[in-house]
Amino acid sequence: MASHRRPKQPSRTRVTVLTTAAAAAVALSAQAANAAPSEKLSKDEVKTKVDKLYEEAEQATEKLNGATEKQEKLQKEISTIQDNVARGQEELNELRDSMGLAAAAQYRTGTIDSSLQLFLSSNPDDYLDKASTADQLSAQQVESLKKIQEKQRELAQDRAEASDKLKDLASTRTELGKKKKEVQGKLAEAQKLLNSLTAKEKAELAAEQDRANRSSSERVDLGDTGSASSRAAAAFAAAQSKLGTPYVYGATGPSSFDCSGLTSWAYAQAGVGIPRTSESQTTIGTKIYSSSQLQVGDLVFFFNDLHHVGLYAGNGQIIHAPRTGTVVRYESMSTIGGPFMFGVRV
Numbered sequence: 001m002a003s004h005r006r007p008k009q010p011s012r013t014r015v016t017v018l019t020t021a022a023a024a025a026v027a028l029s030a031q032a033a034n035a036a037p038s039e040k041l042s043k044d045e046v047k048t049k050v051d052k053l054y055e056e057a058e059q060a061t062e063k064l065n066g067a068t069e070k071q072e073k074l075q076k077e078i079s080t081i082q083d084n085v086a087r088g089q090e091e092l093n094e095l096r097d098s099m100g101l102a103a104a105a106q107y108r109t110g111t112i113d114s115s116l117q118l119f120l121s122s123n124p125d126d127y128l129d130k131a132s133t134a135d136q137l138s139a140q141q142v143e144s145l146k147k148i149q150e151k152q153r154e155l156a157q158d159r160a161e162a163s164d165k166l167k168d169l170a171s172t173r174t175e176l177g178k179k180k181k182e183v184q185g186k187l188a189e190a191q192k193l194l195n196s197l198t199a200k201e202k203a204e205l206a207a208e209q210d211r212a213n214r215s216s217s218e219r220v221d222l223g224d225t226g227s228a229s230s231r232a233a234a235a236f237a238a239a240q241s242k243l244g245t246p247y248v249y250g251a252t253g254p255s256s257f258d259c260s261g262l263t264s265w266a267y268a269q270a271g272v273g274i275p276r277t278s279e280s281q282t283t284i285g286t287k288i289y290s291s292s293q294l295q296v297g298d299l300v301f302f303f304n305d306l307h308h309v310g311l312y313a314g315n316g317q318i319i320h321a322p323r324t325g326t327v328v329r330y331e332s333m334s335t336i337g338g339p340f341m342f343g344v345r346v
Contacts (some may be wrong), residue, residue, distance in 0.1 A: 040196070041193070041196065043197060043201040043204060043205060046193050046194065046196065046197055046201075046205075047205060049190075049193055050190045050193050050194060051323075051337075053186050053187075053189055053190040053193075054186070054187075054190060054323040054324050054325065055323065055337060055338075056186050057183050057186035057187055057190070057249065057323070057324060058249070058258070058259065058307060058308065058323050058324075059303075059305065059307040060179055060182045060183045060186060061183050061249040061250060061258055062259075062260060062277050062278050062279065062307045063179050064176065064179035064180055064182075064183055064249070064250060065250060065258070065260060065261075065276055065277045066276075066277045066279065066280070067172055067175045067176040067179055068176060068250070068276075069275070069276045069277060069280075070172050071169065071172045071173060071176060074165055074168055074169045074172060075169065077165055078162055078165050078166060078169065081158050081161055081162040081165065082162060084158050085155060085158045085159060085162065088151060088154055088155045088158065089155065091151055092148065092151045092152065092155065095144060095147050095148045095151060096148065098144060099144050099145075099148070183249055187249075187324060190324070209325060209326070212326075212329075213244070213326055213327045213329060228295050228296035228297040229295075229297070229345075231267075231270045231271070231272050231297075231346065232270075232295065232296060232297025232298065232345070232346065233296065233297055234269065234270035234271075234297075235263075235266040235267045235269065235270040235272065235297050235311065235346075236266070236296050236297040236311055236313070236319070238265070238266040238267075238269035238270065239262060239263075239266040239311050239319045239328070240319065242254070242257065242262065242265075242266075242328045243319070243327075243328050243329060243330075244327050244328060244329070245257060245321075245327055245328045246326075246327050246328075247259075247321045247322060247323055247324055247325070247326050247327065247328070248324075249324065252264060252265055252276070253265035257321040257328060258321055259278060259308050259309050259310065259320055259321050259322070260276060260277050260278040260281060260309050261276075261321065262310075262311075262320065262321045262328060263278075263281060263299055263309050263310065263311060264276055264281070266311060267346060272346060274346060278301060278306055278307055278308060278309040279305075279306050279307075281299055281301075281309055281344065282299075282301055282306055282342075282344055284344065284346055285299070285344040285345045285346045286344065286345045287342045287343070287344055288342060288343035288344070288345060289342045289343075291316070291333065291340055291343075293343075294312045294343045295312065295345065296311075296312055296313060296314050297311055297312065297346075298311070298312040298343040298344065298345050298346075299311065299312075299343060299344040299345075299346065300312050300318050300333070300340065300342075300343045301340075301341045301342060301343070301344070302333075302336045302337075302338040302339065302340055302341060303338035303339065303341070304338075304339070304341070306341060308320070308336065308338060310331075312343060313330055316332055316333050316334070317330050317331065317332055317333070318330070318331060318333055318336075319331075322336075
């Protein structure tokens, strides 16, 4: 017969613990419900943070541009070396073939000498170091062996150089990926902040930026622009023709630019090739440390790490591609956001 046991009642201690836990959970829920939401940033605070992120993105962009430029240069150098190796191998094969033909002719006449037999069966690198071998070779054979040895050395050097550059290229591509990810991360973070604004705030901010772009893309008082060299004047005129063109990181024109993309494009239109990045552009001319000595078309550099560059426009103004969300425009040197470091007269 089955036994019918009375269900065991929870102990008083267990009931107390459960009751306490439930009460705590209710209290925490009430606190969470009554807690003030995280403080929303104002439109001006968002703008300040976004501007800072855009500046950091531009800084990373110049590093990205440098890695891109290095990658392109390495690829060209590697291609040239590989072409040289291919041609050198063909020349080496021809030299060996000619020695082989000479040996074959001697073999047919029964006069092949021991040195040629040795050459045909192993590497000739140390033949000429042995006087006994050199004595057995004709002047023509000695010259052929010298050419073969020299060609082998050249090929070994070229292959070693290609190997080093391929390793450099691999590390440059890794750096390129990191910098691109950094730029995209900064821009995404800025966009997230902008998305936190209300529709009205977004419209107000867009209207402010539009007014800034439009007003600074119009003709301003540039003062005396007659002192520029013909090349600098031509570069400046080219930049002027792109007023209102949007900033896009990594862009070199003609429909969009970043800061050094604009300056390198402008000088290219004047028939002058200058480096791609702002840092590299500091090395191509005479440095001007006083803003009062600047002439129209001089390159002007800002921030301690030299990550921003524009073209001097006269009267304390520059023409430049500022950052994401802006266009090519005039701007006072005093409002760039970073200190003027120096100018460069190309």
